[in-house]
Amino acid sequence: MQIGIEMDNLITYYIVAGSIVLIGLIAALLAFLEKDKRVPLVFLTIAILWLGFYIGVLWYKVGHAPLRTLGETRLWYAFFLLFVGSILYLRWEYKWILIFSVLMADLFLVFNMIYPENFDTALMPALQSYWFVPHVIVYIFAYSMLSIATLFSLKGLYQMRKKRWNNQSLNIIDNLVYIGFAFVTFGIIFGAMWAKEAWGHYWSFDPKETWALITWLMYLLYLHYRKFKNQNDRITLIILILAFLMLLMCWFGVNYLPAAAKSIHVY
Amino acid sequence: MQNITRKRLFLPSHWRPKSYKSKLLIFLIKLSNSKYLYTFVLMNKLVRNFWQIPWKLKQAFVIALCFPMAGLLLDLVIGRNSVWIPQFPYNLIIFLLFIASIGLIFFFYKKSQLVQFLSSIPATISSITIFIGVLLLMGLIPQHPESSPFAIQLRLNDILHSGIFLFSLIYLLIILTFTIFTRIYPFRWRNMGFLLNHIGLLIILGGATMDSSDLYRLKMVCGYNTPIWYGTNQDGKQYKLPFAVELKKFHIDYYDPELVLIDRESNEAVKTKVKPDAYIKKGKTIKFDDKIKVTIDTFYRHAFESKKIFLPAERPGNTQAVKVRVYETESKKTVKGWVSAGSFIQYPHRIKLKHYDLGLAPPKPKKYSSEFKLYEPDQEPRTITLVVNKPVRSMGWKLYQVSYDTRKGKWSEYTVIEAVKDPWLPLVYIGFFMLLAGVFLLTWQSANWNRNG
Numbered sequence: 047m048q049i050g051i052e053m054d055n056l057i058t059y060y061i062v063a064g065s066i067v068l069i070g071l072i073a074a075l076l077a078f079l080e081k082d083k084r085v086p087l088v089f090l091t092i093a094i095l096w097l098g099f100y101i102g103v104l105w106y107k108v109g110h111a112p113l114r115t116l117g118e119t120r121l122w123y124a125f126f127l128l129f130v131g132s133i134l135y136l137r138w139e140y141k142w143i144l145i146f147s148v149l150m151a152d153l154f155l156v157f158n159m160i161y162p163e164n165f166d167t168a169l170m171p172a173l174q175s176y177w178f179v180p181h182v183i184v185y186i187f188a189y190s191m192l193s194i195a196t197l198f199s200l201k202g203l204y205q206m207r208k209k210r211w212n213n214q215s216l217n218i219i220d221n222l223v224y225i226g227f228a229f230v231t232f233g234i235i236f237g238a239m240w241a242k243e244a245w246g247h248y249w250s251f252d253p254k255e256t257w258a259l260i261t262w263l264m265y266l267l268y269l270h271y272r273k274f275k276n277q278n279d280r281i282t283l284i285i286l287i288l289a290f291l292m293l294l295m296c297w298f299g300v301n302y303l304p305a306a307a308k309s310i311h312v313y
Numbered sequence: 314m315q316n317i318t319r320k321r322l323f324l325p326s327h328w329r330p331k332s333y334k335s336k337l338l339i340f341l342i343k344l345s346n347s348k349y350l351y352t353f354v355l356m357n358k359l360v361r362n363f364w365q366i367p368w369k370l371k372q373a374f375v376i377a378l379c380f381p382m383a384g385l386l387l388d389l390v391i392g393r394n395s396v397w398i399p400q401f402p403y404n405l406i407i408f409l410l411f412i413a414s415i416g417l418i419f420f421f422y423k424k425s426q427l428v429q430f431l432s433s434i435p436a437t438i439s440s441i442t443i444f445i446g447v448l449l450l451m452g453l454i455p456q457h458p459e460s461s462p463f464a465i466q467l468r469l470n471d472i473l474h475s476g477i478f479l480f481s482l483i484y485l486l487i488i489l490t491f492t493i494f495t496r497i498y499p500f501r502w503r504n505m506g507f508l509l510n511h512i513g514l515l516i517i518l519g520g521a522t523m524d525s526s527d528l529y530r531l532k533m534v535c536g537y538n539t540p541i542w543y544g545t546n547q548d549g550k551q552y553k554l555p556f557a558v559e560l561k562k563f564h565i566d567y568y569d570p571e572l573v574l575i576d577r578e579s580n581e582a583v584k585t586k587v588k589p590d591a592y593i594k595k596g597k598t599i600k601f602d603d604k605i606k607v608t609i610d611t612f613y614r615h616a617f618e619s620k621k622i623f624l625p626a627e628r629p630g631n632t633q634a635v636k637v638r639v640y641e642t643e644s645k646k647t648v649k650g651w652v653s654a655g656s657f658i659q660y661p662h663r664i665k666l667k668h669y670d671l672g673l674a675p676p677k678p679k680k681y682s683s684e685f686k687l688y689e690p691d692q693e694p695r696t697i698t699l700v701v702n703k704p705v706r707s708m709g710w711k712l713y714q715v716s717y718d719t720r721k722g723k724w725s726e727y728t729v730i731e732a733v734k735d736p737w738l739p740l741v742y743i744g745f746f747m748l749l750a751g752v753f754l755l756t757w758q759s760a761n762w763n764r765n766g
């Protein structure tokens with residue numbers, strides 16, 4: 047069975063993604079105008095449910111978890127960004143975090159509209175495993191958390207420049223990183239166990255694996271640096287930003303590296 | 314004070330001023346180059362030796378850097394594989410001795426500054442950073458024999474087996490082990506998360522390192538009806554196995570093929586602005602950017618060409634073939650014809666259009682499996698099926714489907730499997746589960762969701 051995104055399905059995608067982008071923007075605008083926080087949250091809930099429903103239908107239609115291609119992972123990424131953004135907004139009422147996560151989610155959805163060829167449905171044999179869904183979902187969730195932590199650190203650096211820095215933000219950054227780190231750890235270990243099933247060994251220092259380990263260690267460095275007595279807030283934030291750059295490298299960058307020309311992870 | 318020599322008149326670079334006052338003084342001394350001022354500084358302890366205890370971040374980094382440097386030096390002097398990891402039981406003995414000696418040192422010299430340093434956060438930060446640095450080299454420099462000449466000369470094209478890697482790992486392990494001992498006794502429940510994380514990681518790293526010398530991954534190329542009881546490792550060395558396998562059947566399913574526009578010059582598939590769903594289904598019409606309309610009249614999964622037309626036939630060398638009608642809006646003409654991806658004995662068939670060729674992309678494998686007869690000593694032979702992602706166990710080994718003759722596909726005359734023996738796997742998995750439990754506890758305990766407003 048393979049049903050790709052057919053032309054008329056593509057139109058469905060335009061409609062679904064377009065409406066979600068719009069609802070997200072409205073929610074962001076309402077948050078920006080400092081309306082009652084329940085109002086943007088209602089809009090966001092609708093967007094999340096709508097996107098979740100679409101992913102569910104896609105899953106049903108293609109007959110496997112829609113997680114094989116970059117295009118499909120972007121859908122999940124948008125989904126979790128909206129979700130995490132709403133939760134953080136609900137908890138701390140940081141309007142700009144909501145605005146950023148909506149904008150990023152929208153960016154991912156729009157990206158798919160511009161490059162619909164990302165939806166290619168052929169699933170190669172090594173990917174046909176029950177490890178696939180937990181591995182990728184856990185990673186995507188971690189990435190959403192860590193990208194929001196990165197936004198906080200960029201904002202922090204900006205505040206330092208403006209001399210408005212208040213190290214209270216490090217508390218929320220810590221929380222985000224702890225959760226993100228836990229999920230990255232799960233992702234990397236699930237990946238290792240999957241590799242054992244699929245390729246015979248849990249760790250072969252394939253470039254993608256090397257970069258995943260670098261990413262994990264960068265966040266580990268952050269956690270320990272936070273225990274350092276003479277820590278410098280600026281360095282703390284910079285470690286976090288570098289860690290996120292490593293994460294991006296692991297996620298897309300690896301495919302373009304000469305070092306990865308022979309990688310088994312580059313499809 | 315005892316470290317300070319009086320021979321030189323300038324201040325050694327590793328002396329650090331303690332305060333702004335002393336900074337100013339040092340500046341003055343440098344200006345005057347006066348013996349008296351110089352002694353004054355020494356007598357009043359206004360500078361401190363870089364290596365004076367307690368060591369902080371800078372010293373930690375200098376020490377940490379020494380490890381990969383020593384490894385590199387060893388590799389350059391003694392040659393590649395100057396450091397290697399022995400096989401069982403020596404690797405285990407070394408690992409246990411390592412932990413025991415650190416335990417003893419810790420037990421007897423708990424109060425010493427050195428031991429305190431070795432379980433300190435600055436040491437941790439330096440060891441993790443240096444290890445990341447080595448991994449960055451590994452991630453950026455191609456790790457195979459055809460790497461750049463410079464990398465090959467410095468032996469940076471196989472960092473995993475270099476002294477650089479091993480030594481920085483050892484430094485990490487030393488710090489990690491000392492750290493663990495600081496919290497192990499007396500045992501407290503609130504240290505549980507810490508212990509699970511740190512011991513878990515130690516077990517994983519130790520287990521994986523021992524694995525690197527005791528792991529067997531043997532490729533077996535199996536032709537039909539030939540029992541095979543040996544495998545070849547990456548270096549081409551053959552090993553005998555305690556069992557034998559005999560290939561009985563090889564099966565492969567393909568995804569249905571996809572129509573593509575091919576650029577005649579580059580011979581590559583053209584990216585259209587909107588990717589059509591180009592999968593083949595009889596009666597379907599596929600549009601490429603509204604310029605080319607393809608209608609599918611016939612689709613054979615197994616076919617042979619005979620005098621420009623395809624006939625269904627399933628035998629070695631068959632190919633997928635599709636009969637189409639192509640309408641080009643530009644020329645307002647309809648062309649009819651066959652397209653096929655070809656096979657190891659048939660040429661591909663394409664249809665020439667105004668700007669491009671219309672062709673069929675080679676089919677992608679969906680699932681492949683091999684059926685074997687497995688012979689184990691003192692047992693009835695049994696039939697096993699190997700599929701990607703579903704290894705089969707036999708006598709302490711695991712068998713994996715790896716590959717086949719991709720050129721011949723369905724008609725491949727052999728299948729490639731891998732026999733893997735991984736004696737340290739249970740240990741590594743224990744470490745995995747400890748780490749998973751540990752990060753869960755860590756996040757649970759430290760997510761102080763109430764602070765902050």
Ligand code: HEM
Pocket residue numbers: 266269270273432433434437440441485488489492495507510511514751752755
């Ligand atoms: C490379 C390996 C590691 C080294 C060398 C290392 C080293 C250290 C050291 C020296 C401390 C200070 C202990 C203290 O404050 O008394 C520490 C604390 C800590 N480490 Fe690690 N660690 C490593 C790996 C990990 C991992 C994998 C995790 C978590 C997944 C972790 C989590 C922690 C936490 C949470 C603390 C603080 C404990 C507390 O203050 O209660 N470490 N580590």
